[in-house]
Amino acid sequence: MSGYYQLQRALLLARSLSGVAESHGILCGLLCGGATLGTQSWFDHVLGNEGSGCDAPRETLDLLAQIAEETVRAMDDAEAPFLPLLPDDDEPVSERAAALVDWCEGFLYGFGNNGSTDLCEFSQEGREFVSDLKEITRMDVLSLEDDEENEVALSELMEYIKAGTLILREEVCAPKSFSGGLH
Numbered sequence: 001m002s003g004y005y006q007l008q009r010a011l012l013l014a015r016s017l018s019g020v021a022e023s024h025g026i027l028c029g030l031l032c033g034g035a036t037l038g039t040q041s042w043f044d045h046v047l048g049n050e051g052s053g054c055d056a057p058r059e060t061l062d063l064l065a066q067i068a069e070e071t072v073r074a075m076d077d078a079e080a081p082f083l084p085l086l087p088d089d090d091e092p093v094s095e096r097a098a099a100l101v102d103w104c105e106g107f108l109y110g111f112g113n114n115g116s117t118d119l120c121e122f123s124q125e126g127r128e129f130v131s132d133l134k135e136i137t138r139m140d141v142l143s144l145e146d147d148e149e150n151e152v153a154l155s156e157l158m159e160y161i162k163a164g165t166l167i168l169r170e171e172v173c174a175p176k177s178f179s180g181g182l183h
Contacts, residue, residue, distance in 0.1 A: 004020050004021075004085055004086060004087055004088065006063065007020045007023070007024075007063060007064075007067065007085065008020045010057070010059060010060040010063045010064075011023065011046070011060065013056075013057050013059070013060055014047055014055070014056035014057060014060040016046055016047055016048070016056075016060075017048055018045075018046050018048075018106065019099075019102055020085060020099070021084070021085060021086055021087075021099035021100065021102040021103040021106065022102040022103065022105060022106035022109075023046045023064075023085075023106060024067070024071070024084060024085035024103060024106065025084070025102065025103035025104060025105065025106025025107035025108075025109070025110065026042065026045050026046060026106040026107070026109055026110035027042050027046075027067070027068060027071055027106075027110060028071065028075075028084070028103075028106075028107050028110065028165055029106060029107035029108060029109060029110025029111035029112070029113075029114075030042060030045070030110040030111070030113070030114060031071065031072065031075060031110075031169060032107070032110075032111055032165060032168040032169045032172055033110065033111040033112070033113070033114030033172065034114055034172045035110075035114055039064065039065050039068045042064065042068055042110075043056070043061065043064055045109075045110065045113070046064065047060075067085070075165070075166060075169045076169075081162075082162055082165065082166055083162065084100070084103045084158070084161060084162065084165070085103070086099045086100060086103060086158075087099050092146050093144045093145070093146050093147075093150045093151055093154055094141055094142055094143070094144040094145075094146075096154060097139070097141035097144055097150075097154055098141045098142065100136070100141075100154070100157065100158065100161070101136060101137055101139055101141055103161075104133045104136045104137050104161070105137050107133060107165070108130070108133055108134065108137065111130070111168075122168070122171055122172075123167075123171060125164075125167060126164075126167060126168050126171050129164035129165075129167065129168060130168075132160075132164070133161075133164075136157070136161075
């Protein structure tokens with residue numbers, strides 16, 4: 001998947017109000033909410049351009065489209081493992097945990113903005129996952145130490161989020177296309 005830092009640069013160029021992790025979380029939430037709206041919808045959420053995305057540099061739009069395609073492929077193809085787009089493992093635990101919180105907030109935003117998502121339609125496991133994401137967004141991560149215990153906890157949380165995301169994606173929709181180019 002395209003890199004966290006590459007997207008960070010592109011979003012800065014586009015003056016996006018969303019960070020990388022939050023942006024990717026929005027995409028994943030839209031997809032797990034059953035979105036078939038096309039990339040333009042994600043662009044609008046991330047870039048805040050209410051409809052066009054025309055103000056963003058072409059490289060940003062191209063990169064967003066590439067990430068959307070890669071994310072759909074990873075969610076729908078067992079051979080292409082899904083990963084939330086987060087800082088590299090060599091970054092401090094507190095920075096990676098803060099990005100994970102941002103990703104969860106973005107996911108919940110995208111999931112809730114689908115408009116047709118009713119949690120009653122999900123399995124107990126799916127409902128619990130959404131509830132757990134809400135709890136994760138309340139974590140105090142700024143004071144986390146870079147130690148083995150926090151590293152293991154963050155790794156376990158990442159695995160849970162990866163699995164839960166794929167479970168929701170599977171429950172909501174048999175693999176669907178997330179297409180629709182730039183307008």
